[in-house]
Amino acid sequence: MRILASYLIGLVFGVGISISGMANPAKVLxxxxxxxxxxxxxxxxxxxxxxxxxxxxxxxxxxxxxxxxGRFQLPTRRDLDRPLILGSATFGVGWGIAGFCPGGAIPALGTGRTEVVLFMAALLAGILTAKTLQRRRASRLAAT
Structure with a gap:
């Protein structure tokens, strides 16, 4: 049931993004x-x-x-730390340069356009890089 609900929610989101034009980077730019x-x-x-x-x-x-x-999974932290601010800034700059955010790029993958595929590849590389840097930082902090 969860898989079906996730699929339907994703479908509604993707259709909404497509109808609103947010999968079109020119509109965003x-x-x-x-x-x-x-x-x-x-x-x-x-x-x-x-x-x-x-x-x-x-x-x-x-x-x-x-x-x-079984329960709501809500954020508990309310502080604005450096990773949050830098991540938000990076997201905004990337959105402004590429015209895509992840929410708009995922439905746009269905178009098969090269720029969408390149954006998603860069997004995944960025996620993997961030995870690697977070692990290194955590291990350095644990060592001190």
Missing amino acids: NFFDLFGTWDPSLAFVMGGAVVTAFIGYRYALKRPKPILE
Whole structure:
């Protein structure tokens, strides 16, 4: 049942990303081009997502537990540390350069376009590099 629910949630997300145009890097890049071909529609997509999540979380968190899990898995940390800030900045810069974020690139993989495949390869390389650096940092801290 969890696999089916995950598939359906991913399908709805992918269709929504595709319909909104967020799988099109030109549309995303136009959002960042404030003094050129600025396209504000991304702000409406993000605003709609924020409102939907706000309402959805208020409703879902009133339940004692999720439908398909034993408990809610919510973040417990509230501090802003260096890895969070650097990771957010890297995400934003990458999104602005490539016109893709992971959420938009995954559905766009179905197009078979070379730039999407290259973006996903770079994303995976970045994830593996970050994990390696985190392990090295953790082992250095444990050694001291």
